[in-house]
Amino acid sequence: MKYVSLLGATGSIGTQALQVIKEHPDQFRLCAISAGRNIDLVRKIISDFQPNLVAVLEKEDCERLKAEFPSGIKFTYGKHGLIEAAVHDQADIVLNAVMGSVGLVPTMHAIEAKKTIGLANKETLVTAGHIVMGAAKKFGVDILPVDSEHSAIFQCLQGESRENVSKLIITASGGSFRDLSREELKHVTRQQALKHPNWSMGSKITIDSATMMNKGLEVIEAHWLFHIPYENIEVLLHRESIIHSLVEYKDRSVIAQLGTPDMRIPIQYALTYPDRMKLVTKGLGLAEIGILHFEKMDMDRYRCLKLAYDAGMRGGTMPTVLNAANEVAVEAFLKEQISFLNIEELIEKALERHNVIDQPDLAAIEEVDRETRKHVYTLL
Numbered sequence: 001m002k003y004v005s006l007l008g009a010t011g012s013i014g015t016q017a018l019q020v021i022k023e024h025p026d027q028f029r030l031c032a033i034s035a036g037r038n039i040d041l042v043r044k045i046i047s048d049f050q051p052n053l054v055a056v057l058e059k060e061d062c063e064r065l066k067a068e069f070p071s072g073i074k075f076t077y078g079k080h081g082l083i084e085a086a087v088h089d090q091a092d093i094v095l096n097a098v099m100g101s102v103g104l105v106p107t108m109h110a111i112e113a114k115k116t117i118g119l120a121n122k123e124t125l126v127t128a129g130h131i132v133m134g135a136a137k138k139f140g141v142d143i144l145p146v147d148s149e150h151s152a153i154f155q156c157l158q159g160e161s162r163e164n165v166s167k168l169i170i171t172a173s174g175g176s177f178r179d180l181s182r183e184e185l186k187h188v189t190r191q192q193a194l195k196h197p198n199w200s201m202g203s204k205i206t207i208d209s210a211t212m213m214n215k216g217l218e219v220i221e222a223h224w225l226f227h228i229p230y231e232n233i234e235v236l237l238h239r240e241s242i243i244h245s246l247v248e249y250k251d252r253s254v255i256a257q258l259g260t261p262d263m264r265i266p267i268q269y270a271l272t273y274p275d276r277m278k279l280v281t282k283g284l285g286l287a288e289i290g291i292l293h294f295e296k297m298d299m300d301r302y303r304c305l306k307l308a309y310d311a312g313m314r315g316g317t318m319p320t321v322l323n324a325a326n327e328v329a330v331e332a333f334l335k336e337q338i339s340f341l342n343i344e345e346l347i348e349k350a351l352e353r354h355n356v357i358d359q360p361d362l363a364a365i366e367e368v369d370r371e372t373r374k375h376v377y378t379l380l
């Protein structure tokens with residue numbers, strides 16, 4: 001039996017992880033969850049799975065749940081609650097599916113508590129990749145990717161030596177606006193941006209996909225997870241999201257991982273690794289699909305991708321600024337306070353004024369994250 005602590009249980013990844021856990025009651029047991037403000041869903045998860053610890057964002061919600069479920073469940077809240085869920089005694093694996101860099105501190109605590117990490121929360125590696133990977137090495141902890149592209153690369157690397165890799169090729173669907181010109185992007189709406197062509201995901205990552213920042217974050221994520229230089233990480237436009245990513249080896253052999261766009265596949269792989277289990281989902285009908293498309297990525301069209309490569313290559317606190325500015329800008333776009341193209345403008349402004357700190361520690365990262373958010377709010 002594998003005991004799972006699920007951070008972000010009420011989100012898109014969280015609820016799909018719950019489906020996987022429910023499908024295999026003989027293999028997995030949910031011991032702890034964290035959630036934000038979706039308390040109705042928390043109630044349902046408690047009834048369905050009876051976790052031993054439940055962490056929510058707000059104290060009032062925590063008190064309400066305590067009164068409703070007087071049994072042996074421990075209820076907690078806030079940043080401390082998230083950490084308690086991340087270090088829960090019973091947990092063998094912590095599946096981090098919260099949104100944003102708020103996932104960093106609980107990940108660090110889980111690593112120090114020697115928990116295996118299933119990582120969907122890419123912002124954690126973007127903002128502090130060297131610290132997270134350094135701690136994982138120090139404590140002998142596996143970071144198992146959940147992000148579909150990174151799970152694909154991880155699968156393509158099984159049994160291979162990293163020294164033989166010549167490049168990683170990360171596929172990108174192109175997002176909701178892949179067929180629009182930059183001129184047309186001036187007038188797009190929140191509602192249009194939220195219509196991803198292939199995946200049903202949380203609102204923040206869906207906007208990241210439309211701006212191509214999602215791919216930028218994924219390039220940085222791949223750099224840290226697989227220790228590959230940025231020069232050897234390429235992004236390829238692939239509309240169908242059937243090939244989830246590829247690895248080219250130095251003999252020019254290319255290994256790819258394919259599958260229907262269903263996040264339960266990489267979620268389950270992280271939970272069962274190095275084994276696999278049956279998953280009831282649609283098989284890949286390549287004959288029905290017929291043709292797969294590939295296009296070169298246009299860096300001028302997708303400015304956020306260029307900003308992410310530049311920030312990643314500069315290193316230090318630059319990716320922290322990129323991520324924090326992006327989180328604030330996307331939140332503002334979702335609240336309809338700014339236009340779509342304002343997102344990249346705000347990120348660029350935040351990056352331009354930043355004095356980079358090289359080899360920042362966790363305290364420096366947290367300070368830069370806080371300061372960047374404060375600055376970008378003043379620009380709204």
Ligand SMILES: NC(=O)C1=CN([C@@H]2O[C@H](COP(=O)(O)OP(=O)(O)OC[C@H]3O[C@@H](n4cnc5c(N)ncnc54)[C@H](OP(=O)(O)O)[C@@H]3O)[C@@H](O)[C@H]2O)C=CC1
Pocket residue numbers: 007008009010011012013014034035036037038039057082097098099100102120121122123146147148199200201202203204205263
């Ligand atoms: N969705 C997908 O298919 C994919 C997602 N990812 C990554 O996985 C992560 C989660 O994405 P997704 O599931 O789409 O996001 P969602 O927005 O659907 O879910 C986010 C989860 O985090 C919780 N949460 C949000 N803010 C806070 C906070 N400040 N403190 C504590 N908990 C919080 C939410 O709680 P509540 O809703 O209760 O308020 C919810 O449980 C992201 O990093 C994303 O980039 C990666 C690949 C694919």
Ligand SMILES: CC(=O)[C@@H](O)[C@H](O)COP(=O)(O)O
Pocket residue numbers: 147148149171172173174175199205208209210214215263
């Ligand atoms: C499912 C997943 O992993 C997302 O990160 C997905 O990749 C988003 O699609 P884009 O390729 O449009 O960014």
Ligand SMILES: [Mn+2]
Pocket residue numbers: 147148149218
């Ligand atoms: Mn992805």
